[in-house]
Amino acid sequence: MERDISNGLLYLQDYPKLWKWINRCPACGSLGHKPELPESLPQSAAPGNIRKYFPCMPLTENGLCEQCHQSTAVKPQSLNRDAPPESN
Ligand SMILES: [Zn+2]
Numbered sequence: 001m002e003r004d005i006s007n008g009l010l011y012l013q014d015y016p017k018l019w020k021w022i023n024r025c026p027a028c029g030s031l032g033h034k035p036e037l038p039e040s041l042p043q044s045a046a047p048g049n050i051r052k053y054f055p056c057m058p059l060t061e062n063g064l065c066e067q068c069h070q071s072t073a074v075k076p077q078s079l080n081r082d083a084p085p086e087s088n
Contacts (some may be wrong), residue, residue, distance in 0.1 A: 004053065005031055005053065005054065007053055008031070008050070008052075008053025008054050009031075011049060011050075011053055015046065018046050018050060021033050021034050021037045021046075021047075021050055022034065022050070022054065023057050023058070023059050023065075025057070025059065025063075025064055025065035025068055026063060026064070027064050027065070027068040027072075028065060028067065028068050030057060030065045030067070030068075031054055031057070032054050032055045032056055032057020032058075032065070033050045033051065033054045033055070033056055033057065034056075034057075034058070035056055035058045037050060037051070037056075
């Protein structure tokens with residue numbers, strides 16, 4: 001399901017405080033809301049709106065989105081391939 005992130009960014013321009021609920025992956029720039037975004041906030045439509053504009057995007061322990069985490073996880077193999085073979 002495609003979500004219109006650009007509308008979400010416009011929404012965040014109006015409510016910059018809501019950035020605290022947004023994760024941004026430093027590697028690919030993907031935006032998503034934090035999993036800990038509450039179901040509802042008192043006198044605020046923010047949670048529903050944020051969910052409308054942004055997918056849920058937890059960041060892994062190294063601060064990357066799931067996709068980048070997986071792509072960095074395969075990197076050591078390609079690095080090993082480029083490195084000269086160890087001779088015993
Ligand atoms: Zn990413």
